[in-house]
Amino acid sequence: FCRVDPYGFERPEDFDYASYEAFFSRYLVVLTRRAIKWSKLLKGNNRIQKSLKVKRYIRKGIPNEHRALIWMIVSGAQTNMEQNPGYYHKLLEGEKNDKLVEAIKTDMNRTFPDNVKFRKTADPCLQHTLYNVLVAYGHHNKAVGYCQGMNFIAGYLILITKNEEESFWLLDALIGRILPDYYSPAMLGLKTDQEVLGELVKMKVPAVAELMERHGVMWTLVVSRWFICLFIDILPVETVLRIWDCLFYEGSKIIFRVALTLIKQHQAFILEATNFPDICDKFKQITKGTFVTECHSFMQKIFTDPGSLPMATINKLRETCREKLLSQG
Numbered sequence: 001f002c003r004v005d006p007y008g009f010e011r012p013e014d015f016d017y018a019s020y021e022a023f024f025s026r027y028l029v030v031l032t033r034r035a036i037k038w039s040k041l042l043k044g045n046n047r048i049q050k051s052l053k054v055k056r057y058i059r060k061g062i063p064n065e066h067r068a069l070i071w072m073i074v075s076g077a078q079t080n081m082e083q084n085p086g087y088y089h090k091l092l093e094g095e096k097n098d099k100l101v102e103a104i105k106t107d108m109n110r111t112f113p114d115n116v117k118f119r120k121t122a123d124p125c126l127q128h129t130l131y132n133v134l135v136a137y138g139h140h141n142k143a144v145g146y147c148q149g150m151n152f153i154a155g156y157l158i159l160i161t162k163n164e165e166e167s168f169w170l171l172d173a174l175i176g177r178i179l180p181d182y183y184s185p186a187m188l189g190l191k192t193d194q195e196v197l198g199e200l201v202k203m204k205v206p207a208v209a210e211l212m213e214r215h216g217v218m219w220t221l222v223v224s225r226w227f228i229c230l231f232i233d234i235l236p237v238e239t240v241l242r243i244w245d246c247l248f249y250e251g252s253k254i255i256f257r258v259a260l261t262l263i264k265q266h267q268a269f270i271l272e273a274t275n276f277p278d279i280c281d282k283f284k285q286i287t288k289g290t291f292v293t294e295c296h297s298f299m300q301k302i303f304t305d306p307g308s309l310p311m312a313t314i315n316k317l318r319e320t321c322r323e324k325l326l327s328q329g
Contacts, residue, residue, distance in 0.1 A: 001017045004116055005237060007115070007117075007159050007237050008115045008116045008117035008118070008159065009112070009114055009115050009237060010114045010115070010116065019290060019293070020293065023290070023293055023294050027238075027294075027295070027296055030061070030296055031061070031063060034057075034060060034061055034062075034063055035063040035065070035066075037057065038057065038062065038063050038066050041053075041054070041057060042066065042069075046069055046073070047073070048070070048073055048074075050074065050249075054074075054249075055249060055250070058070070058074070058245050058246060058249045058250075059245075059246060059299065059303065060296075060299075061242050061245060061295075061296065061299070062245045064160075064241075067160055067241065067245070068160055068161040068162070068163065068166060070245070070248075071160070071161075071170055071244070071245075071248045072161075072166055072169070072170065074248050074249045075170060075173035075174075075177075075178065075248040075249075076173055076177065077166070077169035077170045077172065077173045078169075080169055080172065080173075081165065081166070081169045087140075088136055088164075088165045088168050088169075089165075091135075091136040091139050091140055092132055092135065092136050094139060096135065096139070097138065097139065097145075100135070100138040100139070100145055100146055101135060103145075103146050104131060104134045104135055104138065104146050104151075105131070107148065107151045108127050108130070108131060108151075109127075110151070111127070111130060111151040111152060111155050112152070112155055115155075115159075117159070118130070118155065126155070126158055126159070129158050129164050129167075130151065130154055130155055130158060132164055133154045133157075133158065133164055133167050133168050133171060134146055134150060134151060134154055136168050137150070137154070137168060137171050137172065137175075140168075140172065141172070141175065141176065143184060144175060144183050144184055144185075145185075147183040147184075147185070147187070148228075149182075149183065149228035149229055150171070150175070150183055152229050152232045152233065153171065153174065153229070153230060153232065154167060154171050156232055156240070156244075157170045157171060160241070170248075173248070174230075174247075174248075178247065178248070178251055178252055179252055180192075180193070180252060180318070182227065182228065188322065188325065188326075190224070190227055190228065191220065191325055192318055192321045192322045192325060193227055193252070193255070193256075193318070194219045194220045194223055194224060194227060195219065195317075195321035195324070195325065196256070196314060196317045196318055196321050197219055197223060197256060197259050197260075198212075198219045199317050199321065200256060200260060200306075200309075200317070201260070201263060204260055204264065204306055204307065205260070205263050205264050205267055207267065207271055208263055208267055208270050208271065211270065211271060211273065211279065212279065215273075215275060215276050215279055216276070217276055217279050217280070221280060222279070222280055222283040223259060223283070226255070226258075226259055227255060230243070230244065230247065230255070231243055231258065234287045235287055235292050236292060236293050236295070238293075238295045239292055239293070239295040239298055239299075242295045242296075242298075242299050243255075243258055243299075243302075246299075246302075251311075253309060253311060253314055254302070256306070256309060256314065257302040257303065257306050257309060258302050260302075260305065260306035260309075261298070261301050261302045261305045261306055262286050262287065262292075263286070264305050264306065265286075265291060265301065265305065266282070266285075266286040266291075269282060269285070269286065270282045270283070270286065
């Protein structure tokens with residue numbers, strides 16, 4: 001058995017190889033079928049228009065060999081990169097903010113200690129690439145600079161694109177456009193969305209909302225890492241990539257779909273909790289096991305389980321939750 005997965009992550013001691021093999025042999029059939037369909041869709045040219053067909057294809061998963069390209073196109077990163085030739089390298093050559101550089105350096109060794117490609121001994125060592133992307137981004141978006149969590153996201157982008165400049169523009173698409181204000185120093189967008197999730201749970205899984213309230217568990221305690229790391233290190237790699245496929249195309253509401261599906265699917269299990277630490281523990285447990293490993297069926301569920309989730313509803317909830325937070329602040 002391979003101790004290291006295709007992305008360079010070491011598998012934990014208790015990794016269940018048998019059930020993973022069983023899943024992957026089935027999933028491989030799906031991937032092969034999808035790859036043929038995608039090749040036909042792209043027909044050797046690197047352009048696609050947004051359409052219902054493309055949306056459907058993306059929900060069913062982008063084959064790894066096309067992933068970087070499709071993310072670049074559908075997120076708008078490709079257009080931005082083409083319209084700003086040389087911009088990324090200018091950022092790296094320009095004056096540096098010492099505090100920003102220091103903060104990024106501090107986090108280098110903490111980024112994916114379990115990934116062989118990010119080790120100092122690796123050749124090439126991706127720490128250097130990651131450092132460049134984060135330093136460039138911090139100077140490009142001074143309002144954000146560098147916040148913890150961004151290192152993991154940039155790291156994943158580098159693993160998939162294998163390209164420094166593309167990773168930079170995808171990071172810009174996520175932080176600048178797709179995620180509303182998650183990484184600003186006040187993290188208002190992030191706090192807002194955690195509250196929004198709480199409101200959605202009240203609507204869709206009221207018993208769990210009631211349990212949380214009864215035991216005084218704040219949503220931020222159990223889900224903040226889901227939002228900050230976009231499920232990195234929380235769900236299996238293949239599953240995270242499938243979520244990101246949809247995130248780049250459909251935007252931030254995908255995060256709510258995933259969160260609601262995890263909660264709804266494990267409602268009975270969560271409701272067994274009888275106290276505060278127990279609830280926190282249950283939320284850790286629900287992100288493990290076959291339900292989340294079987295990424296193909298999991299992705300089908302995120303579009304059915306939570307039911308309808310119009311962007312208008314989310315925006316309205318964001319408004320009221322943001323106002324509430326600001327008035328408390």
